[in-house]
Amino acid sequence: MILESTIKAFELLFSFDKEIYSIIFLSLAISILATIVASFFGTLLGILISISDFKLKRFTKKLVFTFMGIPPVVLGLIVLLFITGPFDNLNLLFTKSAMFLAQTLLVLPIITGNIIISSEKTQKKILETATTLGANKIDKITLLIKEIKPFILMSIILGFSRAISEVGAVMLVGGNIKNDTRVMTTYIALNNSMGEYSSSIAMGIILLLIAFILHTLLAKFRGDFYD
């Protein structure tokens, strides 16, 4: 059964089926876009939270760490309630924009939290040294970003992995509509429920391949990350 499904999977892969490849493209597009946006805001937020002293800092950090582990389906539900409630007039339900929004919100705390953790480990000494060398706040933030660059990249990898492998939230807000909002994970979930395991395995293999290629590319930028 497994072997048969795997062979079928490869047949499907090399049949260059239009639907399969449009699903792959949509998954990649939404996940990459969500990761880029979340990386920008997450890096800024993470660094600002870690270098600033404010009254609710501990609580804010706890909140970020809690949201790092939020089940995607719960986040999907929250987004769903918002886009069908106060923001109903935007007509976001079952759209790619809603999927992008859900994935961005899912990835944001992962990147922010990881940057807080890595930055707090190293930032004290770096900032102290920069201060004594005459650096202003912008110099210090720039220096810190450069010094924790490998950790930022690591956080982005984690964020992207979470985005591309996520199913619950995009299923809820995207609706898994054929030729519209169907992505790799929702395709796998649907085919599993119909007993079409070969299609699921094919998509699973592609998902793993994409993850492997992306991690390899990012590791190149990171240098000795996997050494």
Place this chain on the structure above:
Amino acid sequence: MIEINNLVVKYKTITFKFEDYHFKKNKISVISGRNGAGKTTLLKAIASLIEYEGKIKVNGVITYNSQEAVIFNRSVFENIIYPLKIRKLDISLYQEKIMEYAKVLSIDHLLNKNALKLSSGEKMKVAIIRSIIFNPEIVLLDEPTTHLDLESITELSNLIKKLKNQITFIIVSHNKTFIEELIDEEYYLGGKICFS
């Protein structure tokens, strides 16, 4: 150059109460005292890196060099020019000076190497050059000889002596040979103030 009055520093559960000190211009002052007497705390307070009560009056730009050299992930040269870069100074005007200091401390052959890959002693030398390259008036050195071999300690002494007329050095060190080589004034923490 530096006047300290009624200085009190609270660090976790410990409170350090310091005597009044006056560090003079272009002198090499050595702060001595037993472990835990508050030598590093005093230097950090002078550099305004920690909160304190009392009065510290500093005349001039000050820089602090910590016990463990904090090195940025870039080449030795890039580390050294960091304070020049943030001041938007013309690096080419400092090339000669960088080479000179690097030669005195025997790290001139390492300028293009990634500073994180250096030994602890070499890192300390990089950090010291970085803290003096932009001509601060006061340099605070916290245990600068910890990771240095005997030859390197002599090299550092030579560099400090050379810069004595331009920079006021305040040094915390347990290395007697190093101290004796340089000392103009000694301040003993946890007891009376001694002048040599």
